[in-house]
Amino acid sequence: MVVEMSLKQSTPKTEASNDVILEVKNLKKYFPITGSLNNTVSQVKAVNDVSFSLIKGETYGLVGESGCGKSTTGRTILRLLEPTEGEVIYDGQNINKLKGNDLRNIRRELQMVFQDPYSSLNPRKRIGTILEETLKIHKIGNKKERTEQVMNILNKVGFQREHYYRFPHEFSGGQRQRIGLARALIINPSIIICDEPVSALDVSIQSQVLNLLEDVQQEFNLTYLFISHDLGVVRHISDRIGVMYLGKLVEESPTDELYSNPLHPYTKALLSAIPVPNPFVKREKIKLIGEIPSPVNPPSGCVFHTRCPFAMDVCKQEEPALKTIVHEHKVACHLY
Amino acid sequence: MRGDTMTELLLEVKNLKVHFETENGTVTAVDDVSFSVKRGETVGVVGESGCGKSVTAESILRLLNEKHTNYEGNILFEEKDILKLSYSELQKVRGNDISMIFQDPMSSLNPVYTVGNQIVEALLLHQNLTKKEAESKAVEMLKLTGIPLPEKRVNEYPHELSGGMRQRVMIAMALSCKPKLLIADEPTTALDVTTQSQILDLINELKDEFNMGTIMITHDLGVVAEVCTKVVVMYLGQVIEEASVESIFSSPLHPYTQGLLKSIPQIEGPRDEKLYVIEGKVPTLTQIPKGCRFAPRCEFATEICRDKMPQLESYENDLKVRCWHFKDIQEKRGGMNGSRNESQTVNS
Incomplete structure (x- = not known):
C-alpha cells in the first residue's frame, strides 16, 4: 500500500511541548473469573500495562478490534471501573487515589460520551431534566440558572428551546448522540472521553456528529480521547493515534505518520484489511491468520506473535517494550 | 468472467412493493423496486437504515410475516414468480436454490443444537443424503469456510465459537446445498475489520467456485467497492440509482x-x-x-x-x-x- 499524502496543515501537537493534560501510567485492569466457591480462578487481562498521555487541545484516537481493551481503558481512566494497578495523573493528582468529593470534583473535568445513544439516556426523564441532573450533582447554580444553562447548551448542539421538554424516544440516534455530548459539555470539562460515539449512526448522520465534535472542541478548548474501531473516522478526527491489541498499546504515532508509515505488523494488517470505497485501487492485503487469542491467557512474549507473519524466536520469549523509532512514533515490536 | 453464463438472468425483481399493515395505517416500506441479478454477479444493495434494503431481501425469500404484509409486483427466480409459490413449493426454494446469511451471527444460530446438527438439517431437508453422508458433508463445508479442526468444531455449540467463526458456520450452512442465489444481509457488520476481510474473501472465492449470483446488502461502501460488480442505491424505499461499481464510485449521478x-x-x-x-x-x-x-x-x-x-x-x-x-x-x-x-x- 503506497499512500502519498499531503501533511495536515495544522501544526502537530507534540508531547515535548510540555502541556500534557492527562497522563496514564502502566494502567492495568484485570477482571477476575470466579470459580464455584467464589474464589478467583483466573483473570481476564483486559488492559495490561498501558501508558500514554493526552496533550491539551488534541484528539487522541485509541483504535483496535473488539476485545482489545480500548473501552475498558477509557472507563478505567474515569474510574467507572476500578483499576487493578497503575496511575492516571490529572492536574498533579493521581485519580486512582482520590475518594469522595475529590473524585467528584475531578469528574467535572473528565466527562464521557457513550457508544449507544439509545441506552445511555433515561427514557422516563425529559431531556432538560437529564441535562440538569449533571449540574445538580455538581451543585452548580440555582434552579433558574441551571435551566438557563441547559437551554444554552442545547442551542450549542443544534437544538431549540422546545426540545427541553421532550423525551429521549422522540429523538433519532444522531440527535440522541448530540444530547449525550451536551450532557458531557454542560459542566465545562477539559477532557471528554468519547467511546465509539458514531459507530451506531448512519453515514450521513455520522458526519454531522463528527463535525459537531470538532466544532465544540474548538469552542470549549477540549481534549478528546476518541475510542473507535473505525480507522477512517479516527484518521479524520485524531491528531495522534494509539493502536491496541489484546490489552497492550502496540503502536503510537501522529495520525499522518501512522497511515503513511505503519510500523507494527498488526497495524499494517489492520490498515490493509479496511475495505476502501474506491474500486480503482487494488491494494495488497496482509492477511492475518486465526483470531485474537483469549485475554485470559495471553501469549507469552509479544502478544501478537501467534498471528504475526514476521514472528521470530525472540518474540515468543521476550515482551517488546514501546520504543520511539522516529520522532513521536513509538512501536512495541522486536523488528525495530 | 465466464462468457455466456455471465449473461444468464437468475433473479428479476420487478416493480416490487411491500406494504405493512400497522396500527397507524398502511406503510409502504419498499416502493416500486426493480433490479436483476445474473449468475456469477454480485449486486450490492446500499442505503442507510430504514431505506428498505433488508425488507427487499427478506421479500425475495418471503420471510416477512404475511399476515401483515402485502406484496405487489413480481420476483422472478429462474422465471418462476416467488410471490405466487405455495408454501411447500417455497420451502423447496428456501435454503436450497436461494439461501441467506444474516447480519447477526450471534442470534441467527440455534443455541441448543450443535453447529453440525444445524448444517445437517438443511442437507437432509433438501438433498437426497443419508445422515452419515450429510454429516461428512457438514464437516467438508466447515473445512471449505476455513474453520480449523472442522471435525471437532462440528460437535460444538454456537456459544463455543467466536463471532467470525459463527459467521463462517452461517456461510457453511447457506452454501451447503450449493444455492444458485446467495443473499447476504450485512454479513460483516457485526465483525471486526480483519475478520471482515477474511469473510469477504471467502464469499468472493465461493461465489466463483459455485458460480452463484449474490445480493450483498450493506451500508458500507467500502464493502461494496471490494466485492460488488453492480450497485443499487436505495433511499426511503425506492431505488434512486443503479450502476456498475466503477461508475458509482467515479461518477455518481444522484x-x-x-x-x-x-x-x-x-x-x-x-x-x-x-x-x-x-x-x-x-x-x-x-x-x-x-x-x-x-x-x-x-x-x-x-x-x-x-x-x-x-x-x-x-x-x-x-x-x-x-x-x-x-x-x-x-x-x-x-x-x-x-x-x-x-x-x-x-x-x-
Missing part, C-alpha cells in the same frame, strides 16, 4: 449517492478539515415527501423536485437514476470528476 460518498472519512488521500454533511435526516415512512423523496435534504432541489416524483430513468449504458436534475448536476461536476479520477490513478 446527489444522495454523491453525498454519501463524500461524507465517509477515508483512510487515504488528503484529510479534509470538514466532512461533507447531508443536512437533515431520513424522514419516516409515515411522512414521505410529496415529490422527490430526497428533495428536503438535497442542495440542488427546485420547485419540480418538491412537487413531482421523478421516475427511475435509464441513462447511457446500464445506468439508471431517479433525479430531475442529474444531467445539470453532472455538467457542474464535470471538471471536478476528471481530476478525481486522475488522483486515484496516481494513488494506486
